[in-house]
Amino acid sequence: MKQKIINVAMHVIFAVGIGAIISTICMLCFNSDPVVRETLLNVAAWLVASALYGLISLIYDTDFLPLPALIAIHAGGCLAITLVTCWLLGYASLGGNFFLAIIPLFFVIYVVISVLVFWSEHKSAQEVNRRLK
């Protein structure tokens, strides 16, 4: 039953991901309102950044680097993607506060996501243990 619920949830999440991409592209193509287009450009840029975060996370599937090196490469890569995206979207107009505003927020979100991923792995291990018994 639980596996079925997870399966349904995975389908829903997958559909939301696809839907977000398709609807953003469609709205960018067919909506001429400048304010809406500005918002959609932001959404599109962060969707592309999200795809890049996903790609850089593939590094965790490798075994040839020690964990500290993997974390350094992953965190550094994600930070670079974030900063470039912010810069392209014109957040640099914040002036000197640009890095001060972005970097701490990035690390807070990074740590929260890391803890959530570990918690999810921990739950997954518990599920495996139930099955092993």
Place this chain on the structure above:
Amino acid sequence: MKISFEQAALPEPEVIIRGDLADPRISELAAAVQKAAGASRLFLYRDEREYPHDFSEISWFETMDNRTIAHLGSEQYEAKYKLYELAEMGYRHGFVQINKSMLVNVRAVESVAAEFSGNYTAYLRDGKTRLTISRKYVKAFRNYVMEVG
């Protein structure tokens, strides 16, 4: 090497290998026949002697110095197979690759724990062995346990 075939009314094909059992060609032949037959027994070696063992008796395999070692409780034997061959042969007997140099018998695993590194640690039923399931193989291990094991 002389090869003979004999017509016989048997419920399943029978292969008999005659000759000097210490001859390495015999070991190679036996390994090939076992692999083709998907046998549940495996010939393992120690001190130049041959010991047939069931897959279910083996807890884990590891490669070390170009040799493949089978661990049966506290005993160790050598297997004349590459790890990938054992992975193929052992899959239906509960063996799953857990890192680049080890296969574990899922039935010998008592529990697992997730590490912050993304690896899992597998605790075996012998109460003392801990093996690392590396990030790359965690998903395959989990899927095997949830769907097959």
